[in-house]
Amino acid sequence: MKLSALDSGEPCLKHNCALCCHETKMYLTWLDINRIVKLGYSLRSFAERSEGIWRLKNIGGRCFFLEGSKCKIYKFRPYGCRLYPLVYDQEMKRAKLDNLCPHKEEFIVQGDDLRRLIFVLKILSMGNVFKKSSYIL
Ligand code: SF4
DSSP states (O other): OOOEEGGGOHHHHHTTOOGGGBSOOOBOOHHHHHHHHTTTOOHHHHEEEETTEEEEOEETTEETTEETTEETTGGGOOHHHHHTTEEEETTTTEEEEOTTOTTGGGEEOOHHHHHHHHHHHHHHHTTTOOOGGGSOO
8 A cells, every 4th residue: 555645635635535624623833823814814713712722613513624625725724734644642642643534544654744743742832822913813
């Protein structure tokens, strides 16, 4: 089986899958929020705060940005979406490929992916603090 880089999206396209964009709980770092707000979206149109962090909002059970089976902001999507199905398991205290992805065996995790995940976790552990004034609310 050909393995694909996490951010290639190849298995997703091959299987026409957008499962992880349904009932998403994807976290947003302040870098993600800044990037998306700059596209012209207001923060509260695409995000909501739960469990102390900003997450992508679902509309009718689907990610706000999901259009058909495509992401409307694919080039600008959050870091968590670029890394998925690589996630950090809080209980096991290690990175793993998420069992919820039906095609996780088709992805390959490379050194850079783990570094990127650690970077994102560091930003989130800073409390997702951001200057509200830099957002269009
Ligand atoms: S669930 Fe897995 S295969 Fe499906 S869209 Fe998400 S990452 Fe891609």
